[in-house]
Amino acid sequence: MSIYDSNSYFSCMISVSIIGAGNVATHLYKVFKKSEQVSVVQWYSRDLNKIKSYKNAVAITDQLSELELADIYIIAVSDDAIASVSEQLPFKDRLVVHTSGSVSIYDLDKKNKRGVFYPLQTFSKEAKVDFKKVPICIETIGKKNLPLLQSLAEAIGSKVYKVNPDQRKALHLAAVFVNNFTNQLYRIAHEITESEGVEFDILKPLILETANKVQHLSPYLAQTGPAKRNDKKTIKRHLKQLESEHHKAVYTLLTESIKKTHGR
Structure with missing residues (x-):
């Protein structure tokens, strides 16, 4: 395991789509919205009631088929649902990551580029989180997309660690x-x-x-x-x-x- 220190990949805005409406998804949405380097293009939840209070700030949907183009699709759902949600995504060859500490990167459907964006912290919706104090562990299949995940973590002020599956x-x-x-x-x-x-x-x-x-x-x-x-x-x-x-x-x-x- 090492602090990832390659040159930042993106100097422009990184577009993300958030899939899920739990604690991690909500905190990621809030910190991404504060960043001048990240654009949340869409937020998906199968239950729109969970995110309807944000509808005036971000495009929301309960249909995976309506997901728009983004640089990174972040699946922040329960561990048991990651594989199923990934399989249902209606596109291919895009970068899809999950936020779990224990689920294999290979649980993500291989039709897309796969990665992990794991914030190692405890999350409760009621408690504020300072992402400058949250380490982000990143993992990809191949090295091509590591700089992009690094840039996303840096855009919210987090320290980035490149880890392998066993370390995570x-x-x-x-x-x-x-x-x-x-x-x-x-x-x-x-x-x-x-x-x-x-x-x-x-x-x-x-x-x-x-x-x-x-x-x-x-x-x-x-x-x-x-x-x-x-x-x-x-x-x-x-x-x-x-x-x-x-x-x-x-x-x-x-x-x-x-x-x-x-x-x-």
């Missing part, structure tokens, strides 16, 4: 651990504090410090707590304190993982 899948798997699983642990912590009427907000400075620490230290060196110290009495008290068997199982699994990592 590894990044996505790692992202599930650092984001999705971590967020679930936040949820468990919220349930624990709620059970005693304590404000979850009291934990937020600790959450921020934990995230900030790994900007400067490796996760291995940043680890603290009773499991690393093998503080058996504290661990026993915690397990007794937990009422939910599910919470106990999670606590035990992570405790054993930390102990194994640190040789306890």
Whole structure:
């Protein structure tokens, strides 16, 4: 994996068509509209109600057969739907990319030029995203279209990484651990504090410090707590304190993982 540093391909406007209306598609639309180097020519959703509020700003459609000419067609739909949507596209020899971290580039129909434009970030429609802090991982079959995807990422201020399929899948798997699983642990912590009427907000400075620490230290060196110290009495008290068997199982699994990592 490397930061892609070839010369920008396009000095003029890059036209894109967005296919999908979920979190990623919505955030991409918003950041593309702000860029002076990107033109969103069309936005497709099979359910027009999801994007009708944007109809005065961009051409919208619920018919794939109505897709107009664009430099790049970005499929931002659920992983399971990528292959089907790609197969239904009514044209060939155009550049079609998906935004998934785990779906193969070869799931895209081979009648078109294929690529991946993967923004490695968590997206919720309600939360603002600064794309200057979002790494974009790009992948194509052949090198010809890499500069175009690089230019698109640069047009929204993102850092660009050229990755191969195995690297992208590894990044996505790692992202599930650092984001999705971590967020679930936040949820468990919220349930624990709620059970005693304590404000979850009291934990937020600790959450921020934990995230900030790994900007400067490796996760291995940043680890603290009773499991690393093998503080058996504290661990026993915690397990007794937990009422939910599910919470106990999670606590035990992570405790054993930390102990194994640190040789306890």
